[in-house]
Amino acid sequence: MTVSGKETLAKVPAITLGFWLIKVLVTTLGETGGDAVSMSLGLGYLASTxxxxxxxxxxxALxxxxxxxRPFLYWATIIASTTLGTTLADFATRSLGIGYSGGSALLLSLLLLTLFCWQRLLGRIDVGSVQSPGAExxxxxxxxxxxxxxxxxxxWTADTQGLGYMxxxxxxxxxxxxxxxxxxxTALSRTGLFWLAFVLTRPLGAVVGDFLDKPLAxxxxxxxRFSASACLAAAVLLLIAALPQRAARKGH
Structure with a gap:
């Protein structure tokens, strides 16, 4: 899709304050929702994954x-990714026994490898370039x-390092x-700062989600977990509807 013949709209949202507010909420929802299915329903990490x-x-695929x-489709996909991230991480660190530090090191390596391949093959890794199926x-x-x-x-931060949820x-x-x-x-890379922030919102959501549903002891x-997930989902829907949602742009 083009705008005035000069800019191409990406299929992901522009990075605004509203984007980060919703992102933190959906990452928290991913924690409570993933735990609700794997733990509260007793399906386990592998089946839930x-x-x-x-x-x-x-x-x-959609x-x-x-x-x-499509704002609602985009955020539904993000929610699916973050609930998947919850159960997949728990399966790797607990069921496979590699621990939080081992799991974090492995996943960081996979993340950096993906970004490297993306940059090498397509030339750009900023959100404005997410237009083709390959970039998506x-x-x-x-x-x-x-x-x-x-x-x-x-x-790893809350449990292994003993810092607690707060x-x-x-x-x-x-x-x-x-x-x-x-x-x-500063003039540091906006793309690099974006991906760092994107990664860090997830552990923030993880520890806040655990704070909401873990025992008082x-x-x-x-x-x-179900009530917390329902409240978070309602807040996400409200913000998506209320806050401006526009596609990221890539200038030619």
């Missing part, structure tokens, strides 16, 4: 098939690894504020 990856692949940016494929693969990495990283939230929230300062105060609020 199978369910979520099926939904995610179907939504990615996303690629769509003629342009790399975009959603990058997002999947970032969501899964964020889950493992959040658990301590983890303070660290990742502070890191995001630092990135915002670098974005507005473990430092959580012990809320129902």
């Amino acid at each position: 199978g369910i979520f990856i099926t939904v995610f692949v179907a939504l990615v 996303q690629i098939k769509a003629a342009g940016f 494929g790399f975009y959603w693969l990058t997002i999947t690894f970032s969501q899964t990495l964020g889950t493992a990283l959040g658990d 301590g983890g939230a303070a660290i990742f929230g502070g890191a995001l504020l630092l990135l915002a300062t670098l974005y507005y105060g 473990q430092g959580g609020l012990e809320l129902s």
